Amino acid sequence: MKIFVTVKQVPDTSGTVAVNPDGTLDRASMQTIINPDDMNAVEAALTLKDELGCKVIAFTMGPPPAEGMLRELMAMGVDEGVLITAREFGGSDTYATSQIIAAAIDTYGVEPEDIILAGRQAIDGDTAQVGPQIAEKLHLPQVTYAGEIKKDGNTLTVKRILEDGYMTVKVQTPCMITCIKELNKPRYMNIAGIFECYRKDVVTMTYETLKDHPLIDKSTIGLAGSPTNILTSFTPPQKGAGMMLSGDGRETTDKLAGILAGKHII
Ligand SMILES: Cc1cc2nc3c(=O)[nH]c(=O)nc-3n(C[C@H](O)[C@H](O)[C@H](O)COP(=O)(O)OP(=O)(O)OC[C@H]3O[C@@H](n4cnc5c(N)ncnc54)[C@H](O)[C@@H]3O)c2cc1C
Numbered sequence: 001m002k003i004f005v006t007v008k009q010v011p012d013t014s015g016t017v018a019v020n021p022d023g024t025l026d027r028a029s030m031q032t033i034i035n036p037d038d039m040n041a042v043e044a045a046l047t048l049k050d051e052l053g054c055k056v057i058a059f060t061m062g063p064p065p066a067e068g069m070l071r072e073l074m075a076m077g078v079d080e081g082v083l084i085t086a087r088e089f090g091g092s093d094t095y096a097t098s099q100i101i102a103a104a105i106d107t108y109g110v111e112p113e114d115i116i117l118a119g120r121q122a123i124d125g126d127t128a129q130v131g132p133q134i135a136e137k138l139h140l141p142q143v144t145y146a147g148e149i150k151k152d153g154n155t156l157t158v159k160r161i162l163e164d165g166y167m168t169v170k171v172q173t174p175c176m177i178t179c180i181k182e183l184n185k186p187r188y189m190n191i192a193g194i195f196e197c198y199r200k201d202v203v204t205m206t207y208e209t210l211k212d213h214p215l216i217d218k219s220t221i222g223l224a225g226s227p228t229n230i231l232t233s234f235t236p237p238q239k240g241a242g243m244m245l246s247g248d249g250r251e252t253t254d255k256l257a258g259i260l261a262g263k264h265i266i
Contacts, residue, residue, distance in 0.1 A: 001054040001113040003045040004105050006131065007038040007073065009066045010124045019235065025124065034069055037119025039186040041179040044149055045117055046077045046187065052151065055079045059104055061089060061097060067202050074197035075189035081200070086207035091223030094125070098133030099220050103213040104205050110138060113154060114174040120145055128178070135176035137215060143169050147182040 011017070011030040018026035034042075045056045058073045060066045061084040070081025084104050092100065105116060116138075118131030128144075135142035147166065148159035156175065160167045161182050171177075189197075210216045219225050243259075245252040260266045 001052065002108065002111065002115075003048060003054055003056045004108070004110075004114065004116045005038070005041050005045045005056060005058045005073075005078070006101055006116070006118040006134065007042065007058050007060050007069065008035040008119070008122045008124075008130075009033075009060060009062050009069045010035045010122055013123060032065075032069070034072065035119050035122045037121055037179055037181065039119075040181055040183045041117040041119050041177075042073055042076065042078065043184045043186040044146075044177075044179055045115075047184065048115070048149075048151060049077065057082060057108065059084060059101055061085070061092075061101055061104075070202050071197045072189060074200050074202075075193040076187055077193060079200070081202045082205060083202055084205045084210075088207040088218070088222050091226060092221060093226035093228035094127050094129040094133060095227055096221045096225040098130045098137060099215050099225070100210065101130070102134045102137035103210050103215040105134070106138060106213065106215070107205075107210070110140070110174045112174060115151075115156070116140070116174070116176040118176065118178050120178045120180045131176060131178040138176075140174055140176050141171050142176040142178070143171050144178045146177045146179050149177060149183070 009032045011025060011027055012033045015031060018029045020026050042058065048054060049056050056078045057080045058070055058078045059082045060070060064083070064085055066085070067081070067083050070083060074081055082104060084100060089100055116134065118134065120131070121128040132142055132144065143158045143160060145160045145162065146158045147161035150157045154173045156171050156173060156177070158169050158171060158177060160169060161180060245255050247255065257266065
């Protein structure tokens, strides 16, 4: 049994966020962190590994320094880290990104008991598309927003946390699950793990490694393979100060109606 986890290195937006004149993030000047939801996916994988014994393999697509993040994950207990990196992959939107990550996972062979875990959403791109798209490309069932996962043979029982309640879903492996912060509390690295992670190799997958996979074609990866076009990006103007209305219910309703009528909104 293998558990594949996708992990993205993202800018640490809790500090100062620098923006280039063209509206894109100035990533070079920002610290990076492991995408928070992905830490929950990693913890879920390690919990299943502790219970059932299995191999946990983490995949990231990004620039070469992302190797450091993979080592941190290996210090937590991940068995293998895979860095997917190539100039040809640059400029990929979510469609192309998921195409490439799906191909990388597929090279390991997805077997009947295997599980793919992703974070629900990355805090920079914020689309929540990559996990579900990987599932589609590998023709696997998927369950999103997992707040609890139980495994019994080839069946997973997953509690999906929704805005107004929860839904319990049973799904057969192999499958894709996207994870949210309510799922668990990620563990810390331990000293033995920190020593151990430098004895393990990070596997690097480049365009050369993946180019013969059926999902990989110059027309499905990179900027050329990205159907999304960003027409413009801008920082929205700051909202003005709000207005507080005082008085009892009737009085404030009348005042509000008067203001809205004065602005020709009603
Ligand atoms: C036209 C275009 C060009 C772009 N060019 C670039 C570029 O040159 N360089 C660049 O860095 N970004 C680029 N991007 C952004 C890039 O497409 C997204 O960051 C990426 O597809 C992930 O989308 P997301 O952040 O919305 O992730 P989400 O879909 O919100 O992520 C969900 C989960 O998927 C997994 N995941 C997502 N991305 C990765 C990853 N890279 N590795 C491993 N797991 C992952 C994680 O588990 C994550 O929690 C571009 C976007 C567009 C539209």
